[in-house]
Amino acid sequence: MELRPILSTLRRHKTTAALLILEIALTCAIVCNAVFMIGHRLQHMRMSTGIDEHALVQIQLAEIAPTPDIYARAREDLAVLKQVPGVQAVALTNQLPLQGSSSNASIKLDPAQRAPTLSVGTYFGEDIPQTMGARLLAGRNLRPDETTNADLVVKALASGNTKGLPAVTVITKALADRLWPGQSPLGKTIYLTDQVSVRVVGVLADLVRANAYNDATAHYSVVLPLFMGAGKDQSYVIRTRPQDRATVLKVAVAALKKADPERVVTTQRSYDELRQKFFANDRAMAGVLVGVIVALLTVTALGIVGLASFWVAQRRRTIGVRRALGATRADILRYFQTENFLLASIGIALGMLLAYGINLFLMLHYELPRLPAVYFPVGAVVLWLIGQVAVLGPALRAAAVPPVVATRSV
Numbered sequence: 001m002e003l004r005p006i007l008s009t010l011r012r013h014k015t016t017a018a019l020l021i022l023e024i025a026l027t028c029a030i031v032c033n034a035v036f037m038i039g040h041r042l043q044h045m046r047m048s049t050g051i052d053e054h055a056l057v058q059i060q061l062a063e064i065a066p067t068p069d070i071y072a073r074a075r076e077d078l079a080v081l082k083q084v085p086g087v088q089a090v091a092l093t094n095q096l097p098l099q100g101s102s103s104n105a106s107i108k109l110d111p112a113q114r115a116p117t118l119s120v121g122t123y124f125g126e127d128i129p130q131t132m133g134a135r136l137l138a139g140r141n142l143r144p145d146e147t148t149n150a151d152l153v154v155k156a157l158a159s160g161n162t163k164g165l166p167a168v169t170v171i172t173k174a175l176a177d178r179l180w181p182g183q184s185p186l187g188k189t190i191y192l193t194d195q196v197s198v199r200v201v202g203v204l205a206d207l208v209r210a211n212a213y214n215d216a217t218a219h220y221s222v223v224l225p226l227f228m229g230a231g232k233d234q235s236y237v238i239r240t241r242p243q244d245r246a247t248v249l250k251v252a253v254a255a256l257k258k259a260d261p262e263r264v265v266t267t268q269r270s271y272d273e274l275r276q277k278f279f280a281n282d283r284a285m286a287g288v289l290v291g292v293i294v295a296l297l298t299v300t301a302l303g304i305v306g307l308a309s310f311w312v313a314q315r316r317r318t319i320g321v322r323r324a325l326g327a328t329r330a331d332i333l334r335y336f337q338t339e340n341f342l343l344a345s346i347g348i349a350l351g352m353l354l355a356y357g358i359n360l361f362l363m364l365h366y367e368l369p370r371l372p373a374v375y376f377p378v379g380a381v382v383l384w385l386i387g388q389v390a391v392l393g394p395a396l397r398a399a400a401v402p403p404v405v406a407t408r409s410v
Helices: 004-011 014-045 070-082 128-132 150-159 173-179 242-259 271-278 280-314 316-324 329-366 375-399 403-408
Strands: 056-063 089-093 104-107 118-124 136-139 168-172 189-191 197-204 221-224 235-239 263-270
Touching (some): 014 329, 070 089, 070 235, 070 242, 263 271, 280 329
Antiparallel strands (some): 056 235, 056 263, 168 221
8 A cells, every 4th residue: 555645644634643643652651661660570579588488487576674684585485486396497587588677787898998898688696597498508507606695796896805706607699799709708708897807608599688679689698696685676587387387376476475474476477478568569569550551551542543533534535535436445444554553653663762761760760670672572563453453443434434425425
């Protein structure tokens, strides 16, 4: 089909054609970025934590009255929990992966550095990797005799005497690769402050940070042999068989309350519940974006239908003349579909440029990665298909106009 008659017609309807092109361009730009953001959120939600998630439960307690010895109380609680049937391992930790609120440290490789190398998530406690089920890749785990109570560390830092401070650490493979690419991290030194350093003795396959919002740094974690004692900010994490989680959690809470009724259980949940809560906003965001995409595509399709129907009604005389001169129904149908394809193509081309600009803005202000080029052809095909389906009804009505009726309506 020759394009000259179509282009000539569109030049006489510049405003309506421009509005449709603009609508398609905006839809293309927003849909491409929205689909990309949904994919990015879904990928983020599938993040591996490196722990045995389905076997873990968490308990947090709050004291009504101050505890004379928080370290003795924590040891007593751990002993109580180890006696609960079905408990395979238990530990006291300052945080859990994907918990949200987090403990972090800015580390250096050289105390003379003016700026930190990077920020890492810091886990404090005994037997944390073993209890959580984190896999050891190289070296060894931390030993109980290497653990120091937190108050001794505070006193040592205040006096300037570093003797007795934690001297070793276990880190994640992602952090090791970031700090010493292509080298073995075992035996390397990390500086937590200008005076405090720890030596790497083990490498974990993974242990995600509590505030794993940024995929690029989510796997940078260290475990320090620091015992924090009982407190509202500490958690007892218990590993059991997945099918026993509910029972073990119930019995464990009852055992702790029996040991000291003057305490409040602030948190009791499986790790799966913790993970669901952490990604609740991501799921909500993905749902909203899906709604936006559906609404935009629907509005665009209705716009195409409305404009095509208007043009069919406006061009009845022209259609009748073409039919009288020998044009078939297929010719009329093909005319309107080609016209819509041209408008959609112009709108898609502008939309791709706009989508790229929006992505640059999101990269700059919201730390999103670059929009992959594959989204452009996929978005183009989807909009072309929607355009052709939307214009099909009005085009069929145009093709069904009898030549005699059309010419008599002049």
